[in-house]
Amino acid sequence: MRIDIFVLSFIICLIFLGTILYLIRNGKLREQYAVLWIILTAVMMLLSLFPSLIDSMARWIGVSYAPSLLYLLGLISILFILLHLTIAVSSLTARFVVLTQKIGLLEQENLALKRGEAAIHPAVPPTGAES
Numbered sequence: 001m002r003i004d005i006f007v008l009s010f011i012i013c014l015i016f017l018g019t020i021l022y023l024i025r026n027g028k029l030r031e032q033y034a035v036l037w038i039i040l041t042a043v044m045m046l047l048s049l050f051p052s053l054i055d056s057m058a059r060w061i062g063v064s065y066a067p068s069l070l071y072l073l074g075l076i077s078i079l080f081i082l083l084h085l086t087i088a089v090s091s092l093t094a095r096f097v098v099l100t101q102k103i104g105l106l107e108q109e110n111l112a113l114k115r116g117e118a119a120i121h122p123a124v125p126p127t128g129a130e131s
Contacts, residue, residue, distance in 0.1 A: 006048050006049070006051055007048075009044070009047075009048040010045055010048040010049060013041050013044045013045040013048060014045070016041050017038070017041045017042075017045070020034055020037050020038060020041065033084070033085075033088070036080060036081055036084055037081075040077050040081075043073075047070075054066050054067070054069060054070065057069060
């Protein structure tokens with residue numbers, strides 16, 4: 001018995017979708033990052049079920065060899081994922097800098113309190129201080 005390549009592709013997409021959902025459910029993958037993966041998996045499942053869509057898209061765009069359109073779509077998909085992850089890393093880097101600065105200020109304040117000095121940047125005025 002020979003399995004059609006499109007059926008095999010659909011089965012692989014189902015396994016991949018199941019893996020994504022499993023990772024989300026176990027907290028290994030956040031939903032905001034999984035959205036792109038789910039969309040890409042849905043597109044691949046659609047193309048697996050209806051391979052004539054690739055030919056139609058290729059004719060509409062003007063691509064003479066339809067399978068090369070899959071490479072283009074794959075490259076564009078990877079670029080979107082890389083852009084999304086770069087944005088996430090940039091955001092985390094900015095948050096890391098702020099957190100590092102806050103930790104530095106707290107450590108400096110903690111050392112000043114241990115020495116019995118007044119706090120450098122007190123958030124709350126010292127108790128017992130009369131105005």
